[in-house]
Amino acid sequence: MAQLKLQNLRKQFAPNVVPVKDISLTVDDGEFLTLLGPSGCGKSTLLRLIAGLEQPTAGQVVVGENNLTHIPPGDRNMAMVFQSYALYPHMTVAANIATSLKIRKTPPGEIQQRVHTVADTLGLSHLLDRKPGQLSGGQRQRVALARALVRNPEVFLLDEPLSNLDALLREQVREELKELFEKQNKPVVYVTHDQTEAMTLSSQVAVLLDGLIQQLDPPSRIYTHPANKFVAGFVGSPQMNLLALECQGDRAILGDFSLPLPSFSPQPSGIDIGIRPEDLSLATEDDKITVQGSVSLVEHFGRELLVSVKIKGSHHTLRILINPDLQWEKEDIKLAVNPHRIHWFDEKTGDRLNP
Amino acid sequence: MTTMPTTFLKSLNWKKVLLWTGVIFLVLFCLAPLLWQVLTSLKTNDAIAKLPTVYFPNSQQLTLDHYLILGGKFLRYMLNSAFVSFTSTLICLAVGAPAAYTLARLKIPGEQIILACVLVVSLFPYVLLFLGLLELVKFFGLGNNYLSLIIPYTAINLPLTILVLRSFFQQLPKDLEDSARIDGYNTLQMLLQIVLPMTIPALVTTGILAFIFAWNEFIFALTFITRDTLQTIPIAISKIGGASAFEIPYGPIAAATILGTLPLVILVLIFQQRIVQGITAGAVKG
Ligand SMILES: Nc1ncnc2c1ncn2[C@@H]1O[C@H](COP(=O)(O)OP(=O)(O)OP(=O)(O)O)[C@@H](O)[C@H]1O
Ligand SMILES: [Mg+2]
Secondary structure, rough: OOOEEEEEEEEEEOOOEEEEEEEEEOOOOOOOOEEEEEOOOHHHHHHHHOOOOOOOOHHHHHHHHHHHHHHOOOOEEEEEOOOOOOOOOHHHHHHHHHHHHOOOOOOOHHHHHHHHHHHHHHHHHHOOOOOOOHOOOHHHHHHHHHHHHHHOOOEEEOOOOOOOHHHHHHHHHHHHHHHHHHHOOOEEEEOOHHHHHHHHHHHHEEEEOEEEEEEEEOOHHHOOOOOOOOHHHHOOOOOOOEEEEEEOOOEEOOOEEEOOOOOOOOOOEEEEEEEOOOEEEEEOOOOOOOOEEEEEEEEEOEEEEEEEEOOOOOOEEEEEEEEEOOOOOOOOOEEEEEEEHOOEEEEOOOEEEOO | HHHHHHHHHHHHHHHHHHHHHHHHHHHHHHHHHHHHHHHHHHHHHHHHOOOOOOOOOOOOOOOOHHHHHHHHHHHHHHHHHHHHHHHHHHHHHHHHHHHHHHHHHHHOOOHHHHHHHHHHHHHHHHHHHHHHHHHHHHHHHOOOHHHHHHHHHHHHHHHHHHHHHHHHHHOOOOOHHHHHHHHHHOOHHHHHHHHHHHHHHHHHHHHHHHHHHHHOOOOOHHHHHHHHHOOHHHHHHOOOOOOOOOOHHHHHHHHHHHHHHHHHHHEEEEEEEHHHHOOOOOOOOO
């Protein structure tokens, strides 16, 4: 049983370059943790801290009972897949996969056998004698995976391993990855800025911004209960509608209309709300909370239409997903808001207010 | 209808003709002196002196004599040159590559200053150094010793080697080295087994430049070495003299020049494949 534990990790490159500020988390065996965040938020740096490629300014990296903070990367028994794959260009695929075992003085017979097992699993058997330069992008990606798997490490680290593949292949490999790592039953830390990957692969997602964890939760909860405005806006496609509204009494004012506030105390004077485009619908007779406006833009979004509606009496725009079969009027469209699906955020801190 | 393709063909041919005229002219322009040397080295003395100039000698005007009279001594000069050039090139690479790697990868305080110094040294006209160096050579008693050439040649070639190799190391993907460290290589193993194999094209390129310089160098070789058996090719060629002060032995000089250049040509031909080849292809997604 190996558990990866990060305690108050911090990395400071220069006085004002602190890509990782204070990060603590644990990843258990068989858990798949995704670090999700925009470019430059410190995901790779955090991963490199775990791998030992960078020394933390403060904090500890612990696996099981062992404090690895000052152990060199080669002795940590962690495997890492790089975004660029980092295959050794002058070695054959077989040699690439086998190097880490050779360095650890594994008997040649065992190396042979393990390389072949992994190559079989990943469908690389017929490529073992080639050089990386003679492989396609997808095949290189598999070799990089094989190189990690063959070591049977205590922890897997993956830094955007799919970002160099085309969209179709990415989807396919994503499924394979999921199966593959479920079988390994080891802690996996996976870095990506692609929310689909994060949502589909992980058992836990850590959303990062500015070197801090914004939210650490299972994917479904990240989606339904974003911890703050940043997470709400970052996760979900099309993006959530985020509006800054004024409050009057127990209602938030949206143009000529108003939304009932949950019972906050004290009553705020202003509030940020978030509504996902799929939580809005065309209003029917029965709907109580509705807003009206005019359509400013219609985009095709897969199966549905993404319609931007300018709310009457305000400068705000709401985007809504509508089934293309439905009829609506361009100049005067009426939308129903499901009050249970509204996310309320503090005007100043951006933190979530409703439970 | 039919005129269209023919005019098209014509214009195409014109382009080709122009291209090839250009190519041939350029090649002739570059190679003419060399070709002239080859021709001179193969003509009899009579044919060389004859007016009007003999461009296409007949069989009586051709001879290998100029090569034959160079004799075994010339081989000795070649070996001297080869030894001095090879050794200085090897030392230059062995010292320059680690220095370049350090400058490219490690954050050393004052890195910019070091680089600026390296650059300034490489800009300095080396000929101006030779009087000072002569004093040094005398002081250390290195006169008439291969070392008196090997050391200055190495030093003169080092700045360029360091600059070229450094920019090469900088564009090597750093992920490869990180990956090697995670795989468990220690620093030395990583440098020898991962970095070095990928560096070969750059090493060959800079190595050849250093070699050519050392092979052709004249002033130092003339000044620091006076003993005949230790002298290098450029000196040997310059010392070929005629029977009298008024006779210039064009034939033997040409022959010696050709022989002296041949090793360089062969070297470049052997390694050009290596130079062109981008061995890093496939390391990272291209
Ligand atoms: N060695 C370093 N020295 C100085 N600053 C660094 C170093 N490595 C990273 N940084 C800085 O740290 C910040 C975070 O970088 P990091 O590579 O972790 O981002 P990331 O989240 O992985 O982004 P991406 O999604 O683009 O890969 C960046 O602003 C970067 O400039
Ligand atoms: Mg990154």
